Amino acid sequence: MNKIYRLSALWMMCLMLLGSVSFTACLSEDDVDTNQYKGGVNLNAFGPSPVARGGVLRFLGSGLDKVTGVEIPGCDVISDIEVVTTNEIRVTVPQTAMPGFVTLKMTNGTIVTKTKLTYTEPISMDRLTPATVKPGSVLTIDGEYLNLIKEVIFADNVIVAQEDFVSQDRKQIKLTVPEEAQNGKIIISDGAEIPNWIYSENELEVVLPSVEAPLDLTGKKPSDEIVVKGKDLDLVKIVKMPNGEEVEFAYDKFEGGEETITFILPENATDGAVVMIPASGVEVAIANIGMALPEKVVATPADGLRGGDVITLTGVNMELVTTITFPGMEEAVEPDSKSATEVKVAMPAAAISGELLLNTASGTSVPVAITTLKPEFMSFANDAVSLGGDVTIQGKNLDLVAKVVYTGGAEVEVIPASAIELTVEMPTMGTESGVLTLVMANGESVETGKLTINAPEFCYIPVLPGEETELKGGEMFTINIENADKLTGVQVNGQNVQYIIIGNILYIGIPQAAGKGTKITLISSNGTIDYSIDFVPATEVTTVIWTGVGDVGSWGGMSDLSWGGYDWTTVTAGTDLTVHFAEYETADYWQIRFGNGSWSALPGSGGDISLEAGAKSYTLTLTQEMIDELVNNGGLVMTGCNYVISKITLTEHISLETTVWKGSLDMAAWSVNHEMKPNTMFVDAGLKAGMTLRLYFDVYDADNKVKLFDGHWGGLFDGAELVPDVSGVIAISVDDDLATKLTTLIDWGYSFIVQGTGCTLTKVTIE
Incomplete structure (x- = not known):
């Protein structure tokens, strides 16, 4: 078998550069300086020498692209110069060439080699037989001095080495054409460091496999x-x-x-x-x-489609269908069944009207038009209704409606009970007279006729506060109203609150915990109306329980809040007790003690506490144990030394957390799959994006982990195992996706499922 080599152009260049060591030519002392450099041209080497007449002579150096002619003794000046790079040029040696010095000519001078060019015996390649050759067959090369040839090079640097020749003598070489050979001129080479390359006069045609026509x-x-x-x-x-x-x-x-x-x-x-x-x-x-495709495709039914309907697609080549992409959907579905003439597929609920695509394995698709069934509006039970009243729509296919959008932007999700009649609540905000948009679950929609929305006859708010108005919990909310004489009560988040009406202005006492989306209900003698208004909750409430001048002196005391001086049963654990004072400027140390009515330090309070110089106040967070001590043992006495008390306050921290589940459930090494009830727990609690979901655990094993699922066992957070923090809490920021999953109720699904190990679930809250 022939040994075949491929040489890249870069590798050939490396060989030439290495070879230049043996073929160094110096410049003539008469023409160049000792730097062997002239006019931006530098000649380092030339060769081969000896060279074959008809062969290629190469010059290596720099700036050689400036050479305009090469003069070899016995020949005319050679101007046909091959510029390989600025560092190499080549010329073909004429047959009349004689031994001697070679001159490089430039526009501004000449460079003469310091060694003479000599010649080899005239290797020649006269004929290739056959001119058209098949890989694997024998090629005959006829010429002169072919016994000096070390390799034959086919197009694309496919090399047959001398040891793989079939035969070789002075007049002829025979070799097997390699499989990799391509059309082109062939080269015979003497294999020197800078080898003699002699090209064939004509291209060799290498046989390729062929067909009469594709x-x-x-x-x-x-x-x-x-x-x-x-x-x-x-x-x-x-x-x-x-x-x-x-x-x-x-x-x-x-x-x-x-x-x-x-x-x-x-x-x-x-x-x-x-x-x-x-x-x-x-x-x-x-x-x-041109691959075969499904043809003459007919969809039955093609219109009036709803989710779950089975579509029968008939035609030719139907067995080529691999998947079906419905309009409005990114993911394709597989057919329920298929044959050479028929494909059946169920219509997904999310599909819309348009062209479904019959996809084939070739990557080509065939479109087929389909139309979904739409709700049809016929009339309103009443074309004019009062703001906040229910709207009854009559028509066809109304069971397809998932959401109703009012003119003004208010949206109401619906669960239709009938295909011919739909009752929709009317929000008191974002509703104006105009058409209603009936939106299907797949996003398609139709519009109703115009609905007139009149001002209600009961008490209502004609203009709500703008979004730029900041309303705070714990403060008085003032708003203009109409039909004030009808108002009989006000509720905030379902709880009755105090209010006052002066003229047409309503003053409502807003609870401190009122936050975003607070529901305010105006109750009239002839109806009620709800509003959703955003408040900023007051999470801290500070009450001054004592002011005056209380000189503690040297372990004296301020006992005004002891023995009935304050009702400590009204204080909750976590409340901050803050003492405001002025230190004696003449003293060099100051101490404070929180004591009961008998002057003993409160449990866990720190006993005699040293104060820093310049301090103005000191805060103690009351535990339930401290509060019990104050309630059962005579209240609070302040003592210590070297300060004067000016004020004592209590700051209550109001938690906005809403508990949606409470209990004690041991996760028991992943053996408990707790489907939390009721499945409306997050809906009832008003869970929304932007809130924080917290799960509280009693941890009893170092290897404690938790997994969470939606109501249909869809792994939340890609099925990640969550670990409670050092206080046994997992806190999760609720985004739109999580809010949707936890508040979307599916017939048999729960809203939330918890698994775990090494811990006991005690509470689930949202804030």
Whole structure:
């Protein structure tokens, strides 16, 4: 077997540079300075020397692209110069060349080599036989001094070394044409460090596998057998599909010389050219594919479709359908069944009107138009209704409605009870006279006729505060109202609150914990109306329980808040007790003690506490144990030394957390799958994006972990295992996606499922 080598252009350059060491030529002392440099041109080496007449002579250096002519003794000046780079030029040595110095000519001078150019015996390549050759067959090269040749180079640097020649003498070389050979001139080389390269006069034509004409495979299907007839098909190494995929094939040669290649069309075959590739890498087209597609497709039913309906698609080549993409959906669905003439598929609830696509393995799709069933508006039970009253819509297919949008932007989600009648609540904000938009679950919508919304006859707020108005919990809320004489009560978040009416102005005492989306209800003798208004909750409430001048002196005391001086039963754990004081400027130390009515330090208070110089106050957070001590043992006495008390306050921290579940549930090493009830727990609590969800645990094992699921066992947070913090809490920021999952109720699903190990769940809250 021939040993085949491929040499890159870069590798050849490296060989030449290495070879230049043996062929260094100096500049003539008469023409150049000691730097061997002139006019931006520097000659480092030239060669080969000896060189064959008719061979290539190379010059290495820098700035050589400025050379305009090369003069060799016995020849005219050579102007046909091959500029390889600025560092190398080449010329072909004429047959009349004689030994001697070589001169490089530039516009501003000359450079003469310091060594003479000599010549080898005149290697020549006269003829290639045959002129057209098949890889694997023998090529004969006739010429002179071919016994000096060390390698033969085919196009694309495919090299046959001397040891792989079939035969060699002075007049002739015979060698086997390598499989990788391509059309082009061949080179014979003497293998020197800077070798003599002699090119053939004519290009050698290398036989490729061929077909009379590429087959037309229009209408062919995956798994069809394709037979290609041609010549020299035994050279084929690869058969490649239009998408670049290689397929297995079989080569056969029959009596009489007929040759064939046989292959099977793959499932993912696409339109385009099929090519065969020999070892040389040259691609030859053997067929053009126009893949078969479903044709004459009819959808039944094609209109009036709703989620869950089964669509029957009939036509030709229907077995080619792999998946179906419905309009409005990114993910394709698989057919329920298919045959050569029919495909059946269920209509997804999210699909909309448009063109469904019948997808094939070839990557091509066939569109089929479908239309969904739409709600039809016929009339309102009353074309004019009062603000806040229910709206009754009459029509057809109203059970498809998932949401109603009022003119003004208010949106109301609905669960229709009938296909012919739909009752919709009317929000008191974002509603104006105009059309209503009936929105289906898939996002498609239709509009109703115009609805007139009149001012109500009961007490109502005509203009709500603007978004730029900051309203705070714990403060008085003032608003203009109409029909004030009808008002009989006001509720905030379902609880009765105090109010005053002066003229048409309503004053409402807002609870301190009132926050975003607070529901204010105006109750009239002839109806009620609700408003959703945002407040900023007052999370801290500070009450002054004592002011005056209380000189503690040296362990005296201020006992005004002891023995009935204050009702400590009204204080809750977590409240901050703050003492405001002035230190004696003449003292060099100060101490404070929180004591009971008997002057003993409160448990856990720190006993006698040293104060820093310049301090103005000291705060103690009251525990339940401290409060019990104050209640049961005579209240509070302040003592210590070297300060004067001016004020004592209590600051209550109001938690905005809403408890949605409370209990004691041991996770028991992943063995408990707790489906939390009721499944409306987050809906009832008003969970929204932007809130914080907290789970509280009693941790009893170092290896404690928790997993959370939605109501249909969909893993939240990609199924990640969560670990409670050091206080046993998992806090989660609620985004839109999580809020939707926890508040979307599905027939059999719960809203929240908890698993875990090494801990006991005690509480779930939102804030």
